[in-house]
Amino acid sequence: RMVSGDNMIQLLVEMLQGEHAYTSGLETSCQFIAEVPLHVQDSVTPLHYSVSPIPTDSSLMNRKVKAADIHSVVWSEVRGQEVIDLHTHLLPPSHGALCLWGIDEMLTYHYLVSEYFMTAPADITPEGFFAMNKNHQADLIWESLFIQRSPISEATRGVLTTLQALGLQSDVDNRDLDAIRKFYDGFREEGLKGVEKFVGEVYRIAGVRYALMTNIPFDSNEAQHWRPMKKEYPETFKSALRVDPLLAGGRKTVENALRASGYSTSLEDARKYLHDWCDTMKPEYLMASTPHDFSLPPSEGGGTLSGVTKKGVNESSLQSPFAFADLTGNDCNDCEATDNLPSIINETSDFLTEVLMPVCEERDLPLALKIGAHRSVNPALLSAGDGLVAFADTNSLARLCGRFPKVRFLATFLSRNNQQEACVLASKFRNLHIYGCWWFCNNPSIIKEITQMRVEMLGTAFTAQHSDARVVDQLIYKWSHSRAVIAKVLVTEYEKAIASGWRPTRKEIRRDVERLFGGSFSEFMTKSLQ
Numbered sequence: 001r002m003v004s005g006d007n008m009i010q011l012l013v014e015m016l017q018g019e020h021a022y023t024s025g026l027e028t029s030c031q032f033i034a035e036v037p038l039h040v041q042d043s044v045t046p047l048h049y050s051v052s053p054i055p056t057d058s059s060l061m062n063r064k065v066k067a068a069d070i071h072s073v074v075w076s077e078v079r080g081q082e083v084i085d086l087h088t089h090l091l092p093p094s095h096g097a098l099c100l101w102g103i104d105e106m107l108t109y110h111y112l113v114s115e116y117f118m119t120a121p122a123d124i125t126p127e128g129f130f131a132m133n134k135n136h137q138a139d140l141i142w143e144s145l146f147i148q149r150s151p152i153s154e155a156t157r158g159v160l161t162t163l164q165a166l167g168l169q170s171d172v173d174n175r176d177l178d179a180i181r182k183f184y185d186g187f188r189e190e191g192l193k194g195v196e197k198f199v200g201e202v203y204r205i206a207g208v209r210y211a212l213m214t215n216i217p218f219d220s221n222e223a224q225h226w227r228p229m230k231k232e233y234p235e236t237f238k239s240a241l242r243v244d245p246l247l248a249g250g251r252k253t254v255e256n257a258l259r260a261s262g263y264s265t266s267l268e269d270a271r272k273y274l275h276d277w278c279d280t281m282k283p284e285y286l287m288a289s290t291p292h293d294f295s296l297p298p299s300e301g302g303g304t305l306s307g308v309t310k311k312g313v314n315e316s317s318l319q320s321p322f323a324f325a326d327l328t329g330n331d332c333n334d335c336e337a338t339d340n341l342p343s344i345i346n347e348t349s350d351f352l353t354e355v356l357m358p359v360c361e362e363r364d365l366p367l368a369l370k371i372g373a374h375r376s377v378n379p380a381l382l383s384a385g386d387g388l389v390a391f392a393d394t395n396s397l398a399r400l401c402g403r404f405p406k407v408r409f410l411a412t413f414l415s416r417n418n419q420q421e422a423c424v425l426a427s428k429f430r431n432l433h434i435y436g437c438w439w440f441c442n443n444p445s446i447i448k449e450i451t452q453m454r455v456e457m458l459g460t461a462f463t464a465q466h467s468d469a470r471v472v473d474q475l476i477y478k479w480s481h482s483r484a485v486i487a488k489v490l491v492t493e494y495e496k497a498i499a500s501g502w503r504p505t506r507k508e509i510r511r512d513v514e515r516l517f518g519g520s521f522s523e524f525m526t527k528s529l530q
Contacts, residue, residue, distance in 0.1 A: 005059035014055075021053035036075035046161045046480035047487060049207025052080030054506070061507040067498050071491050073506055077513045078487040083479060084518025085211035086410070086435050086466040087240070087368070090475075092213075092233035093195040095225045101198060101472040102184045103177070106162065107138035109471060111155035116141045119149075142177050154443045158477035165205050165476045199472050203236055206475040209518065210235060211467070212284055216242045217277050226280050240368065241283035243274070243356065270355045278363055284525070285366040285410060286356070357404050366408035366525065369397065370438060372415045394421040401429035406529050410521075412438040412466075419450050423457040433524040434458070436466035442478070447485045455493050464516040486516065 002008055015022045022028045033053035054060055065073050091098040106112075117126065120140075129137060145156050163172050163180065171179040187194035217223050225231045263269045360367050372392040392413060401409055409432045413422050419441075426434045434454065437447045447465070454462050464486050467478040490513070494504060515523070 001054065001058055001060050004063055020055050021051045023051065035072040036079055041071050041075050041491075042484070042488065045484060046165075046477065047075065047079055047483035048165060048205065048476075048480045049082070049483070050079050052076065052510075056507075056510070061510070062505055064503040064505055065509065066503075067495070070494050070498065073509060074491045074494060074513075075487045077506070077510050078483050078490065078517075081510075081513045081517045082207050082209040083465075084463075084521055085208050085469070085475070085479075086463050086518070086521055087214070087370075087412075088211045088467055088475075089214045089470040090211055090237070090472055091222070091225075092231075092237045093192055093199055094231040094233045095222070098222060098225070099195065099199075099472065100470060101195065101202075102188075103159075103163075103180050103473075104134050104138040105471045106159050106473050107141045108134055109155065109474070112141050112145060112159075113137075115153060115155060116144050119144065139177070147175060154481075158474065158481065161477035161480060162473050165480070166201075166473075199236075202472050202475050206479045208236070208475055208479065210238050211469075211475070212238050212240045214242050214287065215239045215281055215283070217281070230280060239281040239283045240285050240287050241277060241281050242287040244288045267354045271359055274355060274359045275363075278359070278365070283365065285368045285408075286360060287368045287370070288356070357407055360407045361404070366410050366433075368410035369412075371397070371411060371413045372418060392418050394418060394425060397422075397432070398425055398429070401425070401432050405431055407431060408433065408524065408527075408529065410435055410524075412436045414439055414441065416441060416446060416450075419453060420457075423454055426458055426462065430527070431529055433462065433521065435463035435521065436468070437482075438466075438468060442468060442482075444481060444485050447482060448489055451486055451489045452492070455489065460512050460515040461520055462516070463518065463521045490516075 001011060014020055015026050015028070018025045021032045023032070032050055036047070090100075093099050113129075117129075120129075124140070129140070132140075145151055145153075146159075151157060151160055160172060163169070166183070168180055168183055171183070184198075187198040190197065215222065215226075217226065263273055356367065359365070392415060394413075397409070397411060400407075409429075411422065411425075411432060412435050413419060422434050426432050436442075437450050441447070441450060442465075451464055454464070465479075465482045467475055467482075469475050469478055494509070497504070511519075
């Protein structure tokens with residue numbers, strides 16, 4: 001930095017005051033102020049977040065990066081970039097038991113449950129397994145996937161990466177699950193403050209600026225944390241209002257829900273209800289995953305809804321956060337329960353044209369679509385049995401973007417086969433933003449393939465990843481694994497640009513990386529579509 005022109009006195013001030021990477025002042029380890037070493041520059045070693053030792057106003061930022069240095073510079077810039085996690089299922093500590101964290105939650109994550117049942121003993125039935133308490137379930141999965149087998153799947157490796165980052169390597173070496181649990185018990189003993197402390201530590205290690213929650217007002221378990229009095233939570237959590245649970249149930253169920261909640265069954269009141277929840281939650285966007293073949297049965301014997309003909313989605317089910325969940329018998333917070341419907345919106349529904357789109361336009365809120373999954377492939381496994389990958393018709397998304405040019409759409413596809421089509425659509429519609437590698441695409445080999453294709457087709461006008469985390473701890477591995485893969489892809493793309501005559505500065509590389517990890521999303525959110 002001094003060779004580049006930075007003032008030595010300023011450097012000493014940074015060290016003494018603990019600024020930037022000098023978190024321990026003059027005692028800061030040199031490993032935190034060096035570029036990423038060569039042995040870490042691969043997509044195998046997790047790339048954990050670390051504050052960049054080079055501030056944005058350093059003269060070094062304006063120097064051209066040589067081809068020989070591009071690897072270390074790109075890896076270091078990716079390592080030092082905080083992320084906006086565009087979609088998670090996390091909830092804050094203020095939401096009590098809905099905030100999932102800890103080793104037993106990680107071990108009973110639905111990916112590991114389904115992996116366990118591939119080789120589970122015949123006498124362990126799904127019904128028997130789910131009747132056990134979570135501690136017992138975790139014991140079985142630990143024994144099966146970590147003791148009897150090597151943990152080399154992405155889901156099991158994620159547990160290892162997380163434990164290692166939390167300083168529990170010796171307990172992993174000893175295969176000591178009880179010792180790992182004692183580590184977490186230390187936070188639990190402090191009550192809410194302990195949970196808040198743990199969540200803050202995970203965010204720090206993962207380098208997450210803030211995460212978008214998935215908030216479902218139709219689930220009474222969650223609604224109680226919003227009404228009648230909204231619980232306070234830190235700025236590291238931001239809300240997203242999920243509306244796809246509206247699509248379950250028939251006319252009678254919907255009318256009963258409306259009456260129970262005190263709203264009328266008119267489209268006007270449906271809009272009012274949605275506005276009311278937007279006022280309560282202050283969401284960054286609305287979310288919908290809707291079945292392409294959903295239809296409401298014809299009205300029988302009149303009633304308020306009998307005159308509505310286009311009923312691909314029932315607008316009335318908006319009305320009651322409690323009655324709707326209770327009457328349909330759905331637990332909307334049940335892992336993938338809201339993710340695994342075929343995810344193309346019914347374009348002819350009154351809900352879409354007269355409720356959802358007008359509210360999005362009036363409030364300038366994007367609609368986020370998660371497209372292409374089915375639920376209950378194996379119902380006996382509950383949420384672990386969800387998720388048949390279905391090829392989606394992207395023409396519906398194209399028509400939505402064209403039909404509602406003033407509405408922003410965020411989209412991610414589950415099928416690997418839809419990814420190129422999604423890139424093409426994003427290059428044609430300025431109101432469409434592609435984000436993340438969702439669910440079964442969130443594996444290193446597929447992340448690499450998708451990210452490289454997106455860079456080649458879209459430059460930096462997309463968001464490279466979202467964690468989709470359901471357990472707070474998962475933020476650590478999902479981001480450190482993704483950082484390593486994305487860094488390797490970017491090195492290749494910058495090498496191509498350099499070979500073609502472009503020499504980037506470090507400032508330009510940092511700008512590009514920042515866009516891929518949330519900056520493009522922020523720009524998209526403020527883009528004028530008028």
